[in-house]
Amino acid sequence: MSLPVRLLSVVDVLLRVPPLFFIDELFRLGLGLPQGHGGLQSPTGQENLIADIKSQAAKPVYQYDAQFYKFFFFAFIQFVLSCLGCVAALATFALGKKHLRVVYMFVLSIGIIFVSYWGNVTTIRNVTAALGPDRLSILETFLLLNFQGLLSLDGICITLIGNYATQFFLAYVFSCVHLGPRYPWLQKLWPAIFLAPSLLCLLPLPFKFLHHVPVFAAVVPLAVVKLVLWTSAYSIYGAIGASYLHYRMLIRDYGLTAVMETEWIRLNVPCVLRTFWILRLLEQALAHQMPSGFELASLLTLCKSLLISGCDTLTAVLGMTSIISYGCHYIGCFFQWVLLTDDEDDKSIGTVSAILFYILALQTGLTSLEPDKRFIRLCRNFCLLFTALLHFIHNIVNPLLMSLSASHNPSLHRHLRALTVCTFLIVYPVGLLAYLWSHHPMSTWLLAVSAFSVEVIVKVVVSLLIYALFLIDAYRSTFWEKLDDYVYYIRAFGNTVEFCFGIFLFFNGAWILIFESGGAIRAGMMGIHAYFNIWCEARIGWLVFMKRRTAVNKIESLPEASEAQLANLDDVCAICYQEMRTAKITRCNHFFHGVCLRKWLYVQDRCPLCHDILYKMDNDVEIDSAPHSDERPIVIPDRR
Structure with missing residues (x-):
């Protein structure tokens, strides 16, 4: 760029x-x-x-x-x-750059008029106060060559000269930025109009008249600005109507989400919010009495005060959210750099963290709290956010662990990097829990942080166990048929623990809603949590369990191949291409590993080779004969 x-x-x-x-x-x-x-x-x-x-x-x-x-x-x-x-x-x-420039030129024109009026009023007040009712005017004093009298006016001449320069500069800027008619004669009159009150205060005029002169001097530029506003009313109305029709057409063609995303990028909202919050923080820092020297206590007090005042309104919380999003984004980039990954989906960690922090601020009523309570609540929200950030980091390292173990990646440093991040995800929550439980009494907030921390530890341990199983399988020379069962049991344990923590967090939130701090936002978030993290997870888990149990029952009903049959076949499984030491025989007389066939049955009930129906069941539940005379008969239900 x-x-x-x-x-x-x-x-x-x-x-x-x-x-x-x-x-x-x-x-x-x-x-x-x-x-x-x-x-x-x-x-x-x-x-x-x-x-x-x-x-x-x-x-x-x-x-x-x-x-x-x-x-x-x-x-x-x-x-x-x-x-x-x-x-x-x-x-x-939300205006475009062209219209935004017009608005600021209009506002700047009005601001120049009022600054000019304030400067003229201040100058005339100082001049009249210095002259008094019985003294000669400045012009008369100058014509009488009474330089001693001029010097005795306590710096009024310097004030007048400064006001002349200021008014001339304001007149020049106004002639450049105002949106009124630009006639040559009017452009030349602006300096005279702005300088008129300062020039008239030199003359021997009544003080009552001089006090009203700045008002008359501001009438002409204000009339021009008002004329521009009235004549532009129809254009403004037309622009609003055209914008409405334009965005209505865009929403109809591309959808509301796409239009909002496009406008978010066009307006550069995160950068604007960050700039707003930083400027707001600088303004409040200048308003505070800066600590002398570099005393740590004074600096900490100043930082605490700035953090408290930096989240006292909803817009300030939005600005702080943008700063947090920026920081979390680079935290995610740092861990991606450590893990040597570059997945685009993982770069949304800043957006998700920002949404989570703003929801926490809303449901805890951060802006309406007293300063001391607000600081405590802000620190607690930061702690909750960082524990959630650990879950996001686990979502980055978990696919990498599975990929490294499944692809037999020989790169040792990549394994060490992933294991180092996993160690951090275990050690840090343990240290955090030890510190919090030793320094804070038990509360609903502490229980929530503990649940999040223990949950991330369990998830990391589950990932490491599965990673270890896959590594062991990679170095085995024979097919490990029980691997799928072990992986399923470990993941089922992790999912069960996560589900139990979801229920615990729901009841913890219900306690907060009823006995501590209620609110519509907290109630809505609890409803969302109950639906997505409890009901949907329970339904998906139950479906997976039933699907697996059905597949296991089907596989167990198939006959087991004998050693003589496997020796005569001397082939590999057509699903995994591994040697068959044990196998199941389908009704179409094909041999597969039992675990491979079970995974296949998750998808469909047809044979992987001949696409024949694996199971058939008549109305009277007939028993078909086995494909080999030495095998027991099996019941094959019809799944069509």
């Missing part, structure tokens, strides 16, 4: 940050609604809004105070205006 393209990308990100600050400030103010604690006081002068509502609710409806209705009316108006402000800020955030 070339340097100009990078600069344009940086500018595009910076231009989308101010709407987030506007939304953040609205959330900080509670969207105009009165706060229950430490916030706005009630209109009747009672201690707070809660007490006022209780006192009013005890009265009949017809006895409610008029001031009470007035208060709620204005609160409702503030809430509606705040919501409209959020919608307008979001719309500005």
Whole structure:
């Protein structure tokens, strides 16, 4: 990417940050609604809004105070205006680069007018205060060559010269950025209009007149800006309608998910959120009193304060989520580098971690907590997130272990890298549990962290056991028919433990919902957990168990090949191409390993060689004769 393209990308990100600050400030103010604690006081002068509502609710409806209705009316108006402000800020955030530039030029024009007005008002106030009612004006003093009088004005001349330079610069910038008509004569008038109040304060004019001059000087540029706004109303309405039709067509053709993903990339949302949170953190750091020197205690106190204030609104939590996503993404990349893998599916670890952290913040009510409790809850959420991150790392290393053991990979350093990561996934949770249980009393949060940690240990042990079995099988010279059973039992144990922990976490969450901190978000997440992690897993596990049991029963009903038959055949299994020391005989007189045929029956009931039906069952449950005279008869059910 070339340097100009990078600069344009940086500018595009910076231009989308101010709407987030506007939304953040609205959330900080509670969207105009009165706060229950430490916030706005009630209109009747009672201690707070809660007490006022209780006192009013005890009265009949017809006895409610008029001031009470007035208060709620204005609160409702503030809430509606705040919501409209959020919608307008979001719309500005989603604009294209061209329209976003127009909006900022319009806002910049208004800002220049108000800065010019504030500078003129301040200058005239200082001049009138220095001259007083009985002194000559600055122009009269200069014409009388009274330089001593000019020097006695306490730096007013320097203030005037500074205001002249500022107003001239503001006039030049306004003439470049304003969106009004650009007539040559109007462009030349802008410096005179902006400088008029400062020039008039030199004349012997009444002070009451001078105090109103900045207002008249701001009328002309404000009228031009207002004219542009009114004349552009129809164009704005047309652009909104065209955008609605455009996105409606895109959603119809490509789907809502594809459109949202495209807009997410176009707006570069993660980078904008990260920039917003970093700038917000810098602003709050500058507002705090910086510690003198490098005292560790002061730095830790400052970091704690910044973390507390960095998640006090929903938009701030979004920004922190983006930072966490960025960090988790590089943690995943680090483990991929250690394991020498480059799977695209594993790179979603940052997105999944961000979603998990934001859900934790919502269901624990992070933004509504007191500062000290918020810091404790934030640390606990980080601990839960990192234990979940261990599960994501296991999802990266587990396929690699299976691949290394199944492919007989002779690369020793790749095995060592994978085993090192597995060792970390066992040692770190054990150390974490030892520290937490020795320093914290038992609580629902500690039980949840412990369940996640023990679960990841069990999953890693299961992966290592299966990895060891596959390595042993790789160095065996004969076919290991019991391998599939051992792998099934180990995985069944791991899945059972994981299922039990899922049930435990459900009841732990139910306890939190009922007795500690309820909420619709927590209840919804519990419903999702109960459906996907309990019900669906139980149903899938039961289906796998029944499928395996059915296949085992079918295989056991087939006759076993004798040693003489295997010696006469002197062939390999047509499924695994391994030598047959034991085999099952199908009704079509074909020989296969029992375990191989059982895996085949998971897919279909036809013979792998001749595609004949392996099992038949008549209405009266006939017993067919075996393909060999020396074999016992078998019952073959019809699976068609």
